[in-house]
Amino acid sequence: MNKHISDSQTSNVARPTKAEAEAAVKTLLLWMGEDPSREGLLETPKRVAKAYKELFSGYHQSPEEELGTVFEEVAGYKDMVLIKDIKFFSHCEHHMVPIIGKAHIGYLPNGSVVGLSKIARVVDMFAHRLQTQESMTAQIAHSIQNILKPLGVAVLIEAEHMCMAMRGIRKQGSTTLTTTFTGSFEQDVANQVRFMTMLRSGS
Template sequence: MLKEIYRNLLTQIGENPDREGLLKTPERMERSMRFLTSGYRMNAADVVRDALFTEECDDMIIVKDIDLFSLCEHHMLPFYGKAHVAYLPDGKVLGLSKIPRVLEVYSRRLQVQERLTNQVANALEELLQPRGVAVVIEALHLCMAMRGVEKQNSTTITSAMLGSFKSDSRTRQEFLSLIRK
């Protein structure tokens, strides 16, 4: 079905979907869109299910510089950048590879960066029940770079601080200084 929609889109913008270079474009666009929106068919609880371990660790755990790619829900253009995620365990730790996977659950959807940041933080808080969660996302938005204001070097930074990261300025500062190294 998407293939036909993309074929029609090519016609509507003045292209010939039957010319050699575009013959397989509708199929490729359909596969791309299904991949880029695969987060709608994922669940953070399923991602984390077998990777939560009882551990007497109470120090901050950070996974930083996680590459992220998403689609702006307003223009369906990409935004991309880095996510930095931390939590303060309270008897349970998560397998490290699962933090980027939780990010993918929410980034592979039509998104706004502000909501994405909060969804990742809230999911980790709910699934891990830690003493705190912090998420910072730094991203470049092609909807700003390619159209509208056309500001190619603008970075948008969003943060969500929960638990001790919100209530304790020293904990928050420790996290922020560690992700800047």
């Protein structure tokens, strides 16, 4: 599984300044044959640096922060919790072009649940990093499993990759599906079937 640099590690890495990032954008503009001094591109390096700060903000967030608060008063609820159609935008780590998709996440509580928005925030956090779909799927599942410690986690991601649609083979509309199962989902195929059945019902 692809391992991203942790927050503790990034503090030891010499990070370029904003001015250096803007200069790098200007270099790319020159390389592609553009004139960075023309009116329409004068502010582009600043805009790109600002946009990248937002698009890749996930490097400065941690799943522990998002999943740290749980609720134990759930009236004995023990069945699956399923959050469908969590839409996201990410970027392919190979070509740095968009991945557009949605995540479906289910987990079996082990005495406590987490706020539904927190699950969506975890998806958003990992999406705001350079990714492969396979890595992102596993990262989401294992983060929820390791922090919440439920009986099991199921994650399915379906996405279109612009690196396949915009360049190379240029096939638009194709969708990639990836799954990761942990705990009772990994051990019991019946739970996987129930997850997929609930996921497709009403869709």
